[in-house]
Amino acid sequence: MRFSALKILTEGLTGNKGWKPHWRDPEPKAEYDAIVIGGGGHGLSTAYYLAKNHGLRNVAVLEKGYIGGGNVGRNTTIVRANYFLPGNSEFYSHSLKLWEGLEEDLNYNVMHSQRGLINLFHSDGQRDAFARRGNAMINQGDDAILLDRDGVREILPYLDFDNARFPIYGGLYHPRGGTARHDAVAWGYARGADQRGVDLIQNCEVTGIDIENGRVTGVQTTRGAIRAKKVGLVVAGRSSQVAAMAGMRLPIESHVLQAFVTEGLKPVIDHVISFGMGHFYISQSDKGGLVFGGDLDFYASYAQRGNLPMAEHVMEAGMALMPAIGKARVLRSWGGIMDMSPDGSPVIDATHIDGLFLNCGWCYGGFKAVPASGWCMAHLMATNTPHEHAAGFRLDRFETGRGLMDEEGTGAQHNLH
Amino acid sequence: MRIDCPCCGSRDIREFTYKGDALALERPDPDAGDAVWNDYVHNRDNPAGPTRELWYHEMGCAAWLVVTRDTVSHEIKAVELASAAKGDVA
Numbered sequence: 001m002r003f004s005a006l007k008i009l010t011e012g013l014t015g016n017k018g019w020k021p022h023w024r025d026p027e028p029k030a031e032y033d034a035i036v037i038g039g040g041g042h043g044l045s046t047a048y049y050l051a052k053n054h055g056l057r058n059v060a061v062l063e064k065g066y067i068g069g070g071n072v073g074r075n076t077t078i079v080r081a082n083y084f085l086p087g088n089s090e091f092y093s094h095s096l097k098l099w100e101g102l103e104e105d106l107n108y109n110v111m112h113s114q115r116g117l118i119n120l121f122h123s124d125g126q127r128d129a130f131a132r133r134g135n136a137m138i139n140q141g142d143d144a145i146l147l148d149r150d151g152v153r154e155i156l157p158y159l160d161f162d163n164a165r166f167p168i169y170g171g172l173y174h175p176r177g178g179t180a181r182h183d184a185v186a187w188g189y190a191r192g193a194d195q196r197g198v199d200l201i202q203n204c205e206v207t208g209i210d211i212e213n214g215r216v217t218g219v220q221t222t223r224g225a226i227r228a229k230k231v232g233l234v235v236a237g238r239s240s241q242v243a244a245m246a247g248m249r250l251p252i253e254s255h256v257l258q259a260f261v262t263e264g265l266k267p268v269i270d271h272v273i274s275f276g277m278g279h280f281y282i283s284q285s286d287k288g289g290l291v292f293g294g295d296l297d298f299y300a301s302y303a304q305r306g307n308l309p310m311a312e313h314v315m316e317a318g319m320a321l322m323p324a325i326g327k328a329r330v331l332r333s334w335g336g337i338m339d340m341s342p343d344g345s346p347v348i349d350a351t352h353i354d355g356l357f358l359n360c361g362w363c364y365g366g367f368k369a370v371p372a373s374g375w376c377m378a379h380l381m382a383t384n385t386p387h388e389h390a391a392g393f394r395l396d397r398f399e400t401g402r403g404l405m406d407e408e409g410t411g412a413q414h415n416l417h
Numbered sequence: 418m419r420i421d422c423p424c425c426g427s428r429d430i431r432e433f434t435y436k437g438d439a440l441a442l443e444r445p446d447p448d449a450g451d452a453v454w455n456d457y458v459h460n461r462d463n464p465a466g467p468t469r470e471l472w473y474h475e476m477g478c479a480a481w482l483v484v485t486r487d488t489v490s491h492e493i494k495a496v497e498l499a500s501a502a503k504g505d506v507a
Binding site: 238240241244249250251252253254298299300301302303307309342398399412413414415 | 418429430431435436437438451452455456458459460461462463464465468470486488489490491
């Protein structure tokens with residue numbers, strides 16, 4: 001089934017009775033060439049690119065819940081490529097380029113909207129840091145414009161520019177940044193993978209990883225044993241538990257990150273705005289809800305809900321930045337579980353077990369990485385070599401200290417990112 | 418969440434700063450080798466369930482506490498002074 005304007009028109013005139021499920025609901029086979037554990041955004045894109053780029057079609061995605069039910073449906077949908085450090089820069093740059101062709105590639109409307117992202121700054125030192133970051137982005141081939149105070153006022157006139165503690169000095173404008181419809185990204189990749197022969201197996205929890213003589217041979221699941229010579233572990237949010245099945249102990253702490261959405265409003269916020277000093281960022285969804293969030297709750301959690309102090313802090317920061325939003329009513333809030341790595345950057349790497357590959361540690365930035373993460377993970381699984389754009393995401397960088405990617409410059413330690 | 422500080426009584430979570438897994442109390446020998454130190458500094462059990470962790474009562478008595486807490490329910494099951502807990506370990 002392909003989507004087209006004609007198809008929508010025809011279905012509209014005939015009672016919308018011709019739509020079919022977007023993917024099959026197959027029984028697991030006894031053996032696959034490759035298994036991807038985790039049917040979130042990253043797992044689905046990995047399976048999609050395994051099939052599309054590498055011709056591996058005898059592939060299963062094992063999802064313990066349902067497609068789109070995890071973090072891929074629990075984020076704030078921001079897509080950007082404004083990283084500073086080598087290793088991250090080329091990866092997120094590649095990801096943004098994939099986003100820009102994603103709808104055509106998947107024949108699926110993921111509502112990717114390059115509405116522009118503005119990171120505000122509030123001091124001379126911060127301006128220098130953002131100027132440097134902007135130069136790094138331009139060197140990478142992406143776009144960045146350093147706005148002064150009047151430049152920000154021109155496009156965001158509704159901010160409080162004279163906040164006594166954090167007056168707005170300007171902002172780093174990334175016009176190609178924006179948002180996308182998170183559920184549609186999962187559905188689009190799921191459909192694309194399914195069309196290429198990948199079995200998406202839902203309600204199938206992995207309970208064990210079979211290893212013989214240092215080689216992975218398959219997995220045990222709640223729907224029986226499944227054999228495969230290659231297994232990709234793509235379960236950010238639960239990485240420590242699944243890796244423990246292979247006897248691994250990861251450099252990951254799980255934290256909860258909250259987000260909030262208001263009732264639907266008429267268009268008021270046309271961009272994505274981040275207010276780093278207050279730990280607050282906001283955009284407006286196409287339905288009209290203001291979608292915003294802040295910092296981690298900062299304690300280990302798997303609860304998918306946070307506590308009130310951080311909710312209060314986020315609301316205070318929002319009010320300090322744009323007092324007008326005080327009139328909007330919050331509809332709901334939720335929490336996602338973040339794989340926090342010591343340096344705040346992810347891992348896409350082989351493990352010490354032959355055939356077992358690891359994709360984890362996305363911290364609070366996993367959504368925008370979905371296309372490139374799958375692209376590079378598929379390359380790693382198919383060829384046994386890291387993709388050039390993800391070559392820095394090595395698991396051993398914490399032990400060796402080589403190639404740490406600490407964007408915030410706070411040190412490669414837990415609880416600092 | 419509220420933490421029942423042994424010195425100050427039940428206090429709001431805002432008064433406390435989180436450090437992380439209480440394995441920090443079990444510092445390896447300086448000559449234990451890179452693998453042991455890497456494990457200590459970076460790797461974590463990170464359980465979904467009960468865990469022991471270090472909290473600092475920054476806006477209270479300034480004591481370091483070992484809190485036994487469930488990471489799924491956020492229920493706090495026990496709180497003791499880190500100095501006392503470290504005595505247990507040693």
